[in-house]
Amino acid sequence: MPLTGRVHSSQYFDEGSDGKSESDLERDGDKVWDSTTKGDLSDILQQNREWVQAETVRDPNFFTRLAGGQNPKYLWVGCSDSRVPANQIMGLGPGEVFVHRNVANMVVNTDLNFLSVLEYAVDVLEVEHIIVCGHYDCGGVKASLNQADIGLVEHWLRNIRDVYRLHREKLEKIESAEEKQHILVELNVVEQCLNLYKTPVVQRRRFKTSQGGQAFAMPRIHALVYSPGDGLLQKIPVDFRSYTAQFSHIYDLYDSTQPQEFARRRNESGSEDTLLSPSASASDRTGAAATPEGDGVATT
Numbered sequence: 292m293p294l295t296g297r298v299h300s301s302q303y304f305d306e307g308s309d310g311k312s313e314s315d316l317e318r319d320g321d322k323v324w325d326s327t328t329k330g331d332l333s334d335i336l337q338q339n340r341e342w343v344q345a346e347t348v349r350d351p352n353f354f355t356r357l358a359g360g361q362n363p364k365y366l367w368v369g370c371s372d373s374r375v376p377a378n379q380i381m382g383l384g385p386g387e388v389f390v391h392r393n394v395a396n397m398v399v400n401t402d403l404n405f406l407s408v409l410e411y412a413v414d415v416l417e418v419e420h421i422i423v424c425g426h427y428d429c430g431g432v433k434a435s436l437n438q439a440d441i442g443l444v445e446h447w448l449r450n451i452r453d454v455y456r457l458h459r460e461k462l463e464k465i466e467s468a469e470e471k472q473h474i475l476v477e478l479n480v481v482e483q484c485l486n487l488y489k490t491p492v493v494q495r496r497r498f499k500t501s502q503g504g505q506a507f508a509m510p511r512i513h514a515l516v517y518s519p520g521d522g523l524l525q526k527i528p529v530d531f532r533s534y535t536a537q538f539s540h541i542y543d544l545y546d547s548t549q550p551q552e553f554a555r556r557r558n559e560s561g562s563e564d565t566l567l568s569p570s571a572s573a574s575d576r577t578g579a580a581a582t583p584e585g586d587g588v589a590t591t
Contacts, residue, residue, distance in 0.1 A: 356386070363389045366412040366421045366510070368405075368483065370396045374519045375426050381524070389416055395431030395479065396423055397450055398486040410492045413510060417496075421487060421510045424524070425480040426517040432476050436468075451475070454482045477527050480514045484529065487512050489542045498545040 346353045365388045367377040377383075377390045391408040399405065412418045425432075434441060435451035455462060458478050465471040487493055497508040514527040 361386045361389070361416070363387055363412075363416060364419045365389065366409070366416075366418045367391070367424065368396055368398060368422065368487075369424045370394065370426055370429060370431070372426060372429065375424070375517055377424075380517060380522065389418060394444065394447055395429055395435075395451055396425050396483060397447065397479075398423065398483040398490075399447075399450055400486065400490070406490070406492075409487075409490065413492045413496050417509075419509050419511065420513060421493075422513045422515055423480050423483045423487065424515040424517055425476045426519060427473055427476055428519055429472075429476050432472055432479060436472065436475065451479055454479045457482070477514075477516055480516060480527055481529055484512050484514045484531075488531075491544055494544050 343354075363386065365381075365383075367381075367388050367390045369375055369377055369390070369392050371392045371394055377388055377392075378385065381388065389408070389412045391405055393402075393405065397405075409421075412421070431444075431448060432451060434444075435448045435455065441448075455475060458475075462471055462475060462478075465474060493510065493512075496510065501508040512531075514529050516525050516527055517523070518525070
């Protein structure tokens with residue numbers, strides 16, 4: 292049977308399934324999935340139909356536009372936590388943000404999944420902004436503060452422990468466990484932003500756009516933190532220029548001497564962007580907030 296057009300899977304039940312019906316296929320050995328258990332997705336499918344109907348009434352061309360492709364301005368690097376849905380908390384619809392999520396919103400230079408998303412977003416979609424968003428009450432950050440071997444995920448959490456190591460002096464002055472978690476969430480976001488600046492794909496496009504007559508090099512990188520308790524996003528103040536002279540010779544893959552005209556536009560606009568970010572300050576929300584200490588690798 293040729294695979295053309297939209298075909299429902301039920302048309303193939305007689306191929307490799309001994310003629311079993313869809314309800315028959317829900318049987319697993321002698322166990323029958325009750326419709327009230329996780330084995331049945333009827334509620335999800337019904338909610339999908341209701342959503343389609345509501346969107347079509349609201350905008351008859353909604354799905355026609357989605358079928359035409361995507362042109363998002365934003366790449367969102369967020370946590371896998373189910374309480375932090377990118378589109379909803381930014382007030383954006385389908386097609387407006389390209390999303391990558393993992394445990395504790397990490398930018399790891401050996402993560403081919405993330406690096407593939409990043410390259411597609413920057414080189415193909417040409418996003419203008421990359422947002423790294425952490426959130427308070429992050430399970431990954433909490434786990435990194437405990438001395439316990441929790442299995443495979445510990446290899447991932449080690450990256451957050453490294454953030455703690457870099458900012459240990461500041462963090463260990465904080466007596467409140469909750470406040471320490473909050474500050475580490477923010478510091479982790481900052482360090483992941485710095486990791487973005489180190490990637491060849493980001494440097495390459497920022498170098499190119501810095502010479503294209505724009506006021507800012509693209510993509511611009513933003514550090515945000517989300518509070519599930521009140522639903523608010525906050526921008527973490529980061530000075531991306533403070534340590535450029537100290538670390539650009541280590542991480543810069545391109546000639547960081549920018550055209551005079553671009554430098555003039557950047558200074559007039561007050562932009563904190565540079566071709567390669569140095570370290571940055573974390574949130575100034577409390578007196579325990581960290582100050583620039585390094586770039587995540589070079590200081591120990």
